[in-house]
Amino acid sequence: MLLNEFDMLTAQLTAVTYPNIQARTENGATLMIHTNQKQREDPAFWQSIRAILKAQLWVPVSKRLHQLTDTDWLLPPTQA
Numbered sequence: 001m002l003l004n005e006f007d008m009l010t011a012q013l014t015a016v017t018y019p020n021i022q023a024r025t026e027n028g029a030t031l032m033i034h035t036n037q038k039q040r041e042d043p044a045f046w047q048s049i050r051a052i053l054k055a056q057l058w059v060p061v062s063k064r065l066h067q068l069t070d071t072d073w074l075l076p077p078t079q080a
Helices: 043-055
Strands: 008-017 020-025 030-033 058-062
Touching: 008 030, 008 043
Parallel strands: none
Antiparallel strands: 008 020, 008 058, 020 030
């Protein structure tokens, strides 16, 4: 089941400079993706983010909080 399209933005990472992640939405708007403490302390997270930047992949970002989502564009199984 897909999340409500009004809850998510599709963004492409444009710059990664710890602890900041800058992205561009499909509409061309620039936004800063906010990281939480756990993400800031996780070297594997930053390695993954750099790989996503290099591959120029599009990622789901919550509209309200400007945070990466861990469930992509799908609802978690408990909400489906």
